[in-house]
Amino acid sequence: MDKHFLIASFLFCFIAAVTPLKCITCHLRTRTDRCRRGFDSCTAQKFESCMSLKIFQDNILQLSYMVCQKFCRDLTFDLNNRTYVHKCCKYNYCNSKI
Template sequence: MNRHSLMLFSLFCLIVEATSLKCVTCHFRTPSDHCRRGFGICEAQKYETCMSLRIYSNNTLQISYMVCQRFCNNLVYIFNNRTYVHKCCHLDYCNFKI
């Protein structure tokens, strides 16, 4: 790789590193409604990803919650006859779709 190409590649890597992951925030969203609390955009910090938490009762979505989350893990668990689904993603605004 010549010197010019190496310099351009380094600059590209720096730009990619400097752009933050953007996630949708909503602290209370119902299926029949828009976001009721906390609607906005967060920029993920180091070790954060976009996260969506959806809560189902009898296989029907009840509420969802979206934020930037540190050390996010994809998981599903059942508690008090409700199913909690955590999903994490690494693309801009991806937690709004999942």
């Protein structure tokens, strides 16, 4: 019985490890609207994760952008009275929530 449990656990871990990461894509989402351009999903390739870029002005969301992104990293910076928030995550469709 222990052998069967061990084999089943190994197979579960193997399947979870090779299941491709799925992300939401939206190339233009406004604060008052749903996705206006490029709504779909993408399958992350090697070294990619799900990414979301949100642009705020006066702490109000103006635009957002979501894709699969290679070598993604979390980053926040201010430029021209706008705040850019770049977030990355690694579970299915996680960039729709961040």
